Amino acid sequence: MSASFRDKDKSVNVQVLLRCRPFSEDELRSNAPQVVTCNDFQKEVAVSQTIAGKQIDRVFTFDKVFGPCAKQKDLYEQAIVPIVNEVLEGFNCTIFAYGQTGTGKTHTMEGECRRAKNGPKGQLPVDAGVIPRAVKQIFDALEGQHTEYSVKVTFLELYNEEITDLLAPEELSKISLEDKQKKQLPLMEDGKEEFLFEV
Numbered sequence: 785m786s787a788s789f790r791d792k793d794k795s796v797n798v799q800v801l802l803r804c805r806p807f808s809e810d811e812l813r814s815n816a817p818q819v820v821t822c823n824d825f826q827k828e829v830a831v832s833q834t835i836a837g838k839q840i841d842r843v844f845t846f847d848k849v850f851g852p853c854a855k856q857k858d859l860y861e862q863a864i865v866p867i868v869n870e871v872l873e874g875f876n877c878t879i880f881a882y883g884q885t886g887t888g889k890t891h892t893m894e895g896e897c898r899r900a901k902n903g904p905k906g907q908l909p910v911d912a913g914v915i916p917r918a919v920k921q922i923f924d925a926l927e928g929q930h931t932e933y934s935v936k937v938t939f940l941e942l943y944n945e946e947i948t949d950l951l952a953p954e955e956l957s958k959i960s961l962e963d964k965q966k967k968q969l970p971l972m973e974d975g976k977e978e979f980l981f982e983v
């Protein structure tokens with residue numbers, strides 16, 4: 785799942801997209817029951833549950849639905865390109881994936897770049913996810929402008945209320961506790977119950 789926030793015309797625009805991954809080989813082997821059916825065209829997802837022997841079907845509507853056949857490229861072009869275009873126009877946007885373990889957040893956001901073979905020169909592997917595609921879209925647009933530019937990137941992990949700078953130099957991540965503490969960033973509350981951190 786992913787959502788985007790747009791602060792245009794002083795209103796906040798949140799979109800909620802649903803992506804349903806295909807069955808894994810293990811799920812196919814064990815004949816796992818299909819409980820979710822996607823209708824990409826109608827932007828609907830039907831969920832079937834059997835509670836106390838009674839089948840209950842419920843239908844949920846989203847801003848966009850990507851069923852198990854949706855490719856990384858489809859999702860990126862239909863849902864993410866417009867958001868990155870807004871970033872390039874100067875708006876702040878957020879895309880995040882939410883869902884229970886094993887539902888495909890990493891696949892959607894990062895993709896299988898490390899395992900996949902590179903595509904033709906300058907092309908991303910077909911399984912590249914949202915992050916490498918967004919980086920490529922941004923750099924392609926900047927390079928097309930033939931002007932000087934600078935790009936700042938931060939990559940932080942928030943896990944069990946600890947923030948870690950994943951781009952900290954490698955030597956800081958070596959085993960010793962002291963080094964680990966250096967790599968971790970302080971996490972503070974600002975009195976409005978919002979979390980702040982320093983990079």
Ligand SMILES: Nc1ncnc2c1ncn2[C@@H]1O[C@H](COP(=O)(O)OP(=O)(O)OP(=O)(O)O)[C@@H](O)[C@H]1O
Binds near residue numbers: 804852
């Ligand atoms: N759309 C997809 N098409 C094919 N395989 C997928 C898809 N989405 C996920 N998978 C596969 O399903 C498995 C679980 O996906 P993934 O690791 O992305 O889940 P996750 O939500 O990030 O899990 P966790 O929260 O545990 O990190 C992986 O093997 C991944 O390759």
